[in-house]
Amino acid sequence: MTVRLMQGNEACAEGAIAAGMRFFAGYPITPSTEIAEALAERLPQVGGKFIQMEDEIASMAAIIGASLAGVKSMTATSGPGFSLKQENLGFASFCEVPCVVVNVQRAGPSTGLPTSPAQGDVMQARWGTHGDHPIIALCPWSVREAFDLTVESFNLSEALRIPVILLTDEVVGHMRERVELPPAGELTLIDRKRPDGPRESYVPFRAGSDGVPLMADFGAGYRYHVTGLTHDEHGFPVSAGPVAGALLERLHAKLERRRDDLDRVATLEMEDAEFAVFAYGGAARSAAAAVRLARAEGLRAGLFRPQVIWPFPDRSVSRLAGKVRGVLTVEMNLGQLHAEVQRVVCGRVPVVHFGRVDGELPSPRDILAALKEVARSG
């Protein structure tokens, strides 16, 4: 067990190395740059490759190329760069190329407040690229969790052949904490399933029972085609029709099949809670403090903190609605997941939003005040 004082971005870089990531392409952008800096140093030490590309678009493209070569790959960015990566992110989703995209969120829109935290890219993480597409997004709230969820991002991406977004924020990225990292041997690591049969019987986009096709490395002798055009099981372009519809349905079904497993929520003081604070990432840290303050004042509050936000934890949120008298959603945005909570709660209990979009983390006192309002009306 290694104990270190570490920054969230550093923990993400170490988590990626521990997960077996051996290719990183990036472009400097605040507040994610430390990830690239750490990996520029670390990757050659472990026989991996680091490249600083000419732009954000190119770095997203390069990690897809590297992943097709069979190497676990990652890029890291923040809002403006995340916008630029969207087209190629859609390519990875549609062509089922595993990869991890870290977005250390900063305040936007546009150039915004480069050094200030925000959670304004939650909906972009879900719907930023065009077309219906499957995507997974994870939100760590601590330095240790930045490590753990980076490892998990690779595992999910490799298992499902879906790009995974590690949606962190400036608070988590730049915060330093004392962390104990698990020894390499204790981690569960997942690799994509590769074909081992003859070339003639390999159908590159025909899925097995888990909905996920076997993925051959480029250069392994299978000689197959990958295209962002709508394609058949053999990977070649097809026109619209039953094949096109079936492809999209399979891409969604492979994620839907894992929906229960991906419903991952951490809780604090929820056993007897009458009121829940729904928060994730950096904002959840203040929310946890607010819950403790509330408890000290006799208000039975608890923290409900999704670690996976996409797919949205419908099942857990629905159960929550049957258990509490009110929900306060706390986000560093104007209500992006709030609307999702409302959708699932569906009027069963009041759902109130507390958001901050001035580049500051909401304070525990302010959250407590909002929580008391919910308690009064609930």
Added chain:
Amino acid sequence: MGDFRRLYRHHKLPTIWCPGCGHGIVLGAVLRAVDEAGLDQDKTCVVSGIGCASRAPGYIDFDTLHTTHGRALAFATGLKLAKPELKVIVVTGDGDCAAIGGNHLIHAARRNIELTTVVFNNNVYGMTSGQYSPMTPAGKLASTAPYGNLERSFDLCELVRAAGGTYVARSTAYHARLLKDLIVRGLTHKGFAFIEALTQCPTYYGRRNRLGAAPDMLAWFKENSVTIQAADKLPPEQLAGKMTLGELHSSEAPEYTEEYAKLTARIRGDV
């Protein structure tokens, strides 16, 4: 060496290309070159972007990657750096590599990463029905230049050379044998190799500019070009308006993936 035709995915033919299009000739030159260079079919990857030329990888039997518009070189850079033992060929068009992908082109050249890039330059956006590209000469007509193109075109070979590309060559669909020879040299070059292949688009560029049918456009390539060897002996007035064909530049410089391997060995204490 065998019959280069073994390298097609025959069940995917015929191509989507229009009658008279020169892309089939250029693709044939690429495959003849792969065959002549003796590349391992299983270790050769072909990457493209978007456009008429970028549909080429679908028809040929390698690991093939048809990416997003303009980004072929960026995808190829990741593929090559991740697995340097692969031979990576990029096929792209003039819109794909000179307009939307221009930034990737100059940086791939600057890095001198070993990618063999063949640009199918037909002076027009064909897939979207004939808009002007950075390679459409000034004054020529296009669907988005109905009064004549106001913009000046690139000399792509000069651009790549200036950016640091270490092998730069040009040929045309008419000069198919020369084109094949130049691609062979590009494939065996250590570093970023760039081959511009002029090809005719009779459907959009040719028809709108009244350049005749495909044979007329091919004849135009013949009459308006001169090899670099011949150019050296001709007075400037006879070279005016003519394209120079052949190996325009070849030099040696450290190749990116080899430099990366050296760096890794150095910091890991292997040397």
